[in-house]
Amino acid sequence: MRIEGISHAALEVTEAGVVRVLDQTLLPHQVVWRELAAARDAENAIREMWVRGAPLIGVTAAFGVALAMRVDASDASLQAVCSRLLATRPTAVNLAWALGQMTQALRTLSEPSRAVAALTLAKGLAAADVAVNHAIGAAGLPVLKAIHDRKGRVDILTHCNAGWLATVDRGTATAPIYAARDAGLQVHVWVDETRPRNQGASLTAWELGQEGIAHTLIVDNAGGLLMQQGKVDLVIVGADRVTAGGDVCNKIGTYLKALAARDNGLPFYVAAPRSSIDREIQDALCIPIEERSPREVTHVQGLDADGILRQVQVTPHGTRVHNPGFDLTPARLITALITEHGLIPATSKHIEDIFKEAHNYA
C-alpha cells in the first residue's frame, strides 16, 4: 500500500537482504523504518509493538528465525529462537503458526542449508500473507457490493487496525474495503479509535488517509449510537485467534460492537486467514488474554503544540488499572468469517472443511 504515494509493505526485504519494518509506535506522527539485523531485533519489534497485528507478528517471527539461522543453524538454536519469539506476545495464534511452519520445514534440512532456506521460507510466508489478504478481499467484496447496489454507498465500521499495517500488505478487515475501492464503489469507514493504544486513531485513520479512502474517526463508545441511527451498514474486524468452533478473540472492545450489530440487525464479519484459526482450542475462555501495562491506560502519547511527541498522564497518581488486550466474540454473533477460502459460517463444521481444501497459500 502507499505512504505519501510510494508503495510499501509493513515488512520489507531489500535486495541486499536487509529486513526492515515500519515502527508503528511512532505513527501517525513519524515514519521511521527499523532494521531487523538479528533475531533479538525481531523479538524486540514484536514485544515493543513496532509491528503488531496477528498476521504481521507471524511473518516477523519467521524472519526472526531466519536471522537466528544466519548465526547458528543448530537444532538448539532453532528451538531457542522459537521459544523466545513465542514468548513475545501470548494471544495471536499466527505467531505459533508461523514458528511451526518454519520449524517443520527447517528441521528436515541439514544445518548448512538452513540459513538460506529460512530466509526463502520467511519470504514465502510474507508473499503468502499478501496473496491470502487479496483472496480475503475478493471473498468480502460481494458483501459490500450488494449493499452498494442497494444504497449507492457502503458505511463500514471497523475496530482497531486489521489493515495493511497489521499484515504484510493489504490487510484483513481492510482487504474487502480496498477491493471495493478498486472496484469503484463508494466506501466510507467509521474508525473506532481503539483504546488504549489508539490503533484506530493512529494507524487505521492514517492508512486509510494515505489510500484516500473516506473515513471518520469515532471513540469506541460511539459505534452503538451510530448503528441505532442507521449510519452503519456492516461491521468488519480482524481476529487474533479463532477457535475450532468459530468464537473469535480480537482486540478488546470487539465483542461490544458485535453485540450492538446483533441488536440492530446488522451483519458482523470477521476477516481472518486460516492461520488465525486455532483448531486446538474449543473454549474461547481458555485463550490467554494478554494483560498489558497500566501505562497504556494512564498515559496517552501524541504531539504537543510544538510538534514534540510526548506522553501525558490522564489519571490521578497511583490509580489502579486493569488492561486486558483482547476479548471474545461468540460465534453466535458472527455473520460469517471472511477467509482466503471464501465466506464461511463461524461453525466447527465449516471451519474444519477449509482445512481439507487442497489449496494452501503458504
Next chain:
Amino acid sequence: MRIEGISHAALEVTEAGVVRVLDQTLLPHQVVWRELAAARDAENAIREMWVRGAPLIGVTAAFGVALAMRVDASDASLQAVCSRLLATRPTAVNLAWALGQMTQALRTLSEPSRAVAALTLAKGLAAADVAVNHAIGAAGLPVLKAIHDRKGRVDILTHCNAGWLATVDRGTATAPIYAARDAGLQVHVWVDETRPRNQGASLTAWELGQEGIAHTLIVDNAGGLLMQQGKVDLVIVGADRVTAGGDVCNKIGTYLKALAARDNGLPFYVAAPRSSIDREIQDALCIPIEERSPREVTHVQGLDADGILRQVQVTPHGTRVHNPGFDLTPARLITALITEHGLIPATSKHIEDIFKEAHNYA
C-alpha cells in the same frame, strides 16, 4: 464528599453568598474553585464544562437565574437568562427542569422580591438534590447488599461520572455505592475511562480515591470481557434524560454496556432523579444528541513528565471526526431505575406513578 479529607460539595454557597464551583476540566490534576459572580459565569461554567452531570447542570443554571435576578429582576431579564442558559447544553433535561422550577416560582413574585427569592430557591434545589441522592442511595443499597450477602463483596461497573461531581453531592450512580460503603459492605468499582472526555479516568477515579473506595480503571472497551469472565456483578450508570417509556439517554457508550450486561445475564441499573425524566418525549431517538468538538477526540489532556498540563494530538492531521456525546439505552435492557421514589421498572406505567406521589424533594 471529601477532597483531601475536607467536606465539599461540587457547588458551594459561602455565608457571604458567594457561589463557587469546582472547575472539573482541571481534575484530577488541579483543584481549582471558580466563583460565579454573574449569570454569564454560570452559562460559561456549564458550556465550558467546569460543571457537568445532569443534576449539577440543573442546579448551576438555577444559580445562574438567581445571579441574573440580582442585576435585573424583570420578566424580560428572567426570560433572557433562561433562554441563554437553556442553550448551553442540549441533552440533559434537568437544565430545562431547573429553569422551569425557577421561572414558575419567580413569575408570581413582585420584581423587588425576586432576587432574594431566587437565591433561596436555588439553594433549595441544591439541598433537594442532595436529599434526592441520599434517597437514591437508600433505594439502591438493598440491591448491593443482596449480592454482598451472597459473595462477600460487590463488583460494580460504572460508566462516565454520575458521582458527587455530577450532582451537588453524593452522586446518583455512586449514591448506592457510598451507601454500601457506609453500611460496611466491601465494594469495588470498575471505572470506565469514558472517552472522549475521560470523565471516568479523571473524575470518577479521583472522587472514589478521595473517598477511599476500592476501584480499578479500565478502558471503555474492557467491560464486556470482564462480564464474560464473571468479574462484574452489576452495572449502575446515571442518566441525562429518561423518556416517558423508560428509555435512557446517557453518556455515549452506556448502551454498549447495557447490551453486554444483558448478554451475560447481569443486572443493569440506571440511577436518576425524577427531574431527569422527560415525560414529553416518547421516542428516545427524538432526544437531541449533543455533537461535541472533534478536538475532544483528536487531542487528550494530561500532565507531562514535568507536571505541566498539556494537550497532545493523537490522530493524523486533518482527520475527520464525529463526536456525539450521548447514546440511547432502550428500556428493555434496563433492570430498574433507581430513583428517590425507590426502585422502579423502566416502564411508562411505573414512571407515571412516581409523578403521582405526594412527596417532592424539591
